[in-house]
Amino acid sequence: MRQSKNFIPTLKEVPADAVIPSHILMVRAGMVRMLSAGIYSFLPLGYKVLKKIIEIIREEMDAIGGQEFHLPALNPKEIWEQTGRVEAFGDTMFHVKNRDYVLAPTHEEIMTYHAKGALKSYKDLPQIWYQIQTKFRNEPRPRSGVIRGRQFLMKDAYSFDSSWEGLDKSYEMLDKAYRKIFDRVGIKYFVVGASSGAMGGSKSEEFMVRSDAGEDTVAYCEHCGYAANVEVAQSVIEPVKRHTESREIYEISTPNVKSIDELCEFLKIDERETAKSRIYIYNDEPVLVLMSGNDEVNETKLENVLGGAVRPAHPDELKEITGADAGSIGPIGFKGRIIADLRLKDGNNLYSGANKNDYHIGGIDLKRDVPQIEYFDLRTVQSGEKCTRCGKELEVFKAIELGHIFKLGTRYSEALGAEFLDENGQSQPIIMGSYGIGVERVLACFIEQNHDEKGILWKKPLAPFDVHLLGLNMKKEVVSETSEKIYKELTGAGYDVLFDDRVDAQAGFKFNDADLIGLPVQVIVGERGLKEGTVEVKVRKTGDRAKVKTEDLLAYLKEIFK
RNA sequence: CGGGGCGUAGCGUAGUCCGGUUAGCGCGCCUGCUUUGGGAGCAGGAGGUCGCAGGUUCAAAUCCUGCCGCCCCGACCA
Structure with missing residues (x-):
């Protein structure tokens, strides 16, 4: 893709209303723009990354037999009243003024509505239904850019089973799929057992990412992987001494x-x-x-x-x-x-x-x-205290919730009358699970974990392009001809290339933009190198540079991307 | 919702306390020439309901009142 003809509005200066690195960099790199508090427009570059995340999620969901839906965000309020969640969500739910509709903050109700009467027999179960779609929540205080928005993309999945053992299996499948998704995306995460909260149900786990921008505080043991929200976390702590003799008051x-x-x-x-x-x-x-x-x-x-x-x-x-x-x-x-x-x-x-x-x-x-x-047990666990599981030191820090999986049970199926006939012809409520991933959060968290003072450090799976090709002085014929040739060559070899072919931009300008956008590899074509028949290949993350003969470039890149 | 801060051109800002010519600067943008390996130089140019509404005054970006918006801390949060 030619940078001269595409809309990637990078900013030199830090936007005044952005505070955390991912937010600053997403705005500066021309990935997003704010429309209103907690409402963001994705520009082409940002959307390209978002689509990559979505595709990874989709592949892993499909791999466990998930079936993709696309439900409406505009919902009749009536359905939500049947489960009591209009009241439960309260002001967090957006209400449409001129008709009895609400904007869906999640989709348990609608999925269950469709399961009702459609999944009639135990033979129809289990099912895993999912979608990747926009949710609306009237957050009282949106913050941290795209991390807490009033409108956001969620991958939400729902499992339908005929038995509790079946639910356990579905839950485990989703758990594995989630781990694969976050591994593939390249995020460092950990899993926290959580109380199920207002959603109802029994077991639940949160997939978290360590970040100062986080809204949850967790206690984590690097050694054994123990992780818990401080609201429930425990530690080994020395009790006060009981002296052999009690003094008088x-x-x-x-x-x-x-x-x-x-x-x-x-x-x-x-x-x-x-x-x-x-x-x-x-x-x-x-x-x-x-x-x-x-x-x-x-x-x-x-x-x-x-x-x-x-x-x-x-x-x-x-x-x-x-x-x-x-x-x-x-x-x-x-x-x-x-x-x-x-x-x-x-x-x-x-x-x-x-x-x-x-x-x-x-x-x-x-x-x-x-x-x-x-x-x-009433204490709040502190950093440095010992893990109850392995005795090593716990660390307490802030974290962002990326995903949440939980066993819902029959709360929604009962409320909405979603029942099936079991082997004995008995009517039973479908046993459900619910599983969510905040898609933009995956993006923001990745950047939180992968950036330096100059910009983003993409890894291959999410990088909007594989290679940033910089033609330094495009007015020089050698440079423009060679870089055009390389552009065709790399594209032909299957690389997704962002080609900085802007004629009037200075070299330094292009370098800084390239570092900001942060594609994994930069191929720098300049007059200086071409005199000796070389271009420069820079690995963004390490800053390593190598002079490579133009004819060896493909082989060299192949090695790097291996 | 409580506390704090802010709102001036696409972006970043000065000016506001203490009212007074044509609202200043940097970046970006347009034209021309030069320049091209780490955010170029010169010359010329365009771009502003100073968040909105009302008030005080001969005179308001500046003072007063109300509203709206944005950010931060807290409360809340699937």
């Missing part, structure tokens, strides 16, 4: 001491000798949550323990409930439920707030002084 005046750090400093004690109290409100009742030292309460874990939503108590509530402000609250004398992190189990000789401003209490023996206390 005593009150200490601690003027202006609020934080655990200040308390430790004031009393010259270790953080592990303290118990931090936080008050949460659950069902309008206060619950005192006791943590060791500066350990952080994990609100998701707390909610799982209590069985519903919690919120931290407001400052004025604290005073009313405990008689003290934050920083002076403790379990002694607290009337109400007290739960503590497992790390504190049966701890003694502990220091905590006195429920009286500027006072703390020492010598607390939780076993003796707080007999009604309950223990649960």
